[in-house]
Amino acid sequence: MSLQALEEKIVRLEKKLEKLEHDVAEHLREAVRGEDAPLEEKAPRVSWALVWFAYPIALILFTLGAAAGASYYWTH
Known part of the structure; x- marks a missing residue:
């Protein structure tokens, strides 16, 4: 060449x-x-909505679990 x-x-x-x-x-x-x-870059409002929706539910479930555990502990 x-x-x-x-x-x-x-x-x-x-x-x-x-x-x-x-x-x-x-x-x-x-x-x-x-x-x-990622979801946060596409729609940050959607991810924050999931956080604010899941957090109270988790808190309620934790409280109910703690109450159930305490009642079981005190009755048995």
Whole structure:
């Protein structure tokens, strides 16, 4: 191969590399915003709603469990 042919091949490969870098960057941006993103990044209000819904239920269940345990302890 001549030097000019090698230089042309290098230029083509550099263009392919730039396109691949652009595609990867675009894919990463879509992943952060899109379906691959965690729930907190897609809809932070939904995740906080789950926290504020689950916390009182867990607290109520813990209280009921503690009351049931205490009543069992005192009656047996």
